[in-house]
Amino acid sequence: MERAIRYSQKRADILAAIQGTDCHPSAEWVYQQLKPSHPGLSLGTVYRNLIFFRQQGLIQSVGVVGGQERFDGTLTPHSHFVCDSCGSVLDLPGIHPDGDLDQTVSRQYGLSVQRHELTFHGLCQSCAQSQSNQSDQNNKEETSA
Amino acid sequence: MERAIRYSQKRADILAAIQGTDCHPSAEWVYQQLKPSHPGLSLGTVYRNLIFFRQQGLIQSVGVVGGQERFDGTLTPHSHFVCDSCGSVLDLPGIHPDGDLDQTVSRQYGLSVQRHELTFHGLCQSCAQSQSNQSDQNNKEETSA
DNA sequence: ATGACTGCAAAGACTTTGCATCTTT
């Protein structure tokens, strides 16, 4: 017998929160986002629904950034950029390897490849800027010392 | 003043353990591996050295698999395969995107890209096999019931 | 001797889970 699925208002709103942002939220972010409209919301419920949505294929995980798992409501193929300074995650819509790559790797290595992730790391625009300001200031202090 | 670095035997052995395996070990794995030869080893020391080696650029992180961070002593460009069933991590030496890709993304999106990771997911050979055996058995049970 | 490294254990952070209660169907 199939297990029935009930769409509570909270469940729907948790999914909508993920799908309605491009910040690749963590469980905590979703919880804080919905707390005003759902005062009785529990963090455990958010976690349980994230697991549920991922099992249903409605969202995917972007991986763990700074100790927290981050999620993505966009399912079309795309890559990600992770800022190693502030932890922000950006979509890179145009960037993705060939669709045949999974099959190529499967054959070449005798594996059953189902998907791949291409993730870039570095500094986002604002972190790169503040870091260069920082080093400007350090240089100034060094030379004036 | 530069901070002096002292190479204790434990530190050297922790690094050697990582560099001497292709299993992409976790902190716990390194700890269990070295415990026989270093009975007084502490897990905290392993963690501290992993952080140290990564800062020194001697190892890199493969990311978090099944809740545990996994490390890699191989620094040449290559991709990884993660088995979503057993959590094993494999190197894919031949597979890696163009070297220019980081620069392309930097320009296209106004970011300061420093590196990228290409990671494949699916089932390793042995997990794919046992899973197909499992479903064979399930089919048998269903049809005979 | 100095300062870096380590062991130990406590603390921290994130996530999962058991159970009673509430909701959806």
Add this chain to the structure above:
DNA sequence: AAAGATGCAAAGTCTTTGCAGTCAT
């Protein structure tokens, strides 16, 4: 009414950290 979903809080995992003692230079 039945079964799924939730709240709450405890527990579980992995990792970090403070402090006192040890070790390399």
